[in-house]
Amino acid sequence: MPEKDMVSWSALISCYEQNEMYEEALALFLRMVADGVMVDEVVVVTVLSACAHLSIVPQGN
Template structure:
């Protein structure tokens, strides 16, 4: 299911903090912390500022490493 979500995410013409956070959370919840963290770095590099939801997901991912 996360793979299909990623395919949809990858073809989105515009991504906002909510779409990024949803994907990061999805990776964190499916025990793929490295993918969650990698996507977080890409989000920040693209100029999107993380919100509280993003950070909770990132911290959850880090906690499982």
């Protein structure tokens, strides 16, 4: 993907979460943050859901 923006990151994270690939969703979110991409509330809710499924809710903070 030549240009990664919040929409493309969000779509990938959402797909991982919807397909029960929670660790991948969380890892991609952490990479997104590390790369300095702005995070919106949709991404946060998706990642919180993944954390809940992984029983790692404290990391959601």
